[in-house]
Amino acid sequence: MTLCVAASILTKREKEVFDWLIVGKSTYDIAQLLGISEKTVRNHISNGIQKLGVKGRAQAIVELLRLGEINL
Numbered sequence: 001m002t003l004c005v006a007a008s009i010l011t012k013r014e015k016e017v018f019d020w021l022i023v024g025k026s027t028y029d030i031a032q033l034l035g036i037s038e039k040t041v042r043n044h045i046s047n048g049i050q051k052l053g054v055k056g057r058a059q060a061i062v063e064l065l066r067l068g069e070i071n072l
Helices: 012-022 027-034 038-052 057-067
Strands: none
Touching: 012 027, 012 038, 012 057, 027 038, 038 057
């Protein structure tokens, strides 16, 4: 018997960044919390947006919520 597990759309780090975005953290705040540069945070957000095929952060968050990738 094989167990079918759906693969996550986001990497662990991308999910972490979006989790912080939905609680209102800024790019600067997220960078400080994760110990990475603001540019890296923006790259993670851009990668997520591209994977989802949406036009911005807000649409990405709505789509991730719809897909059950992140929770409020």
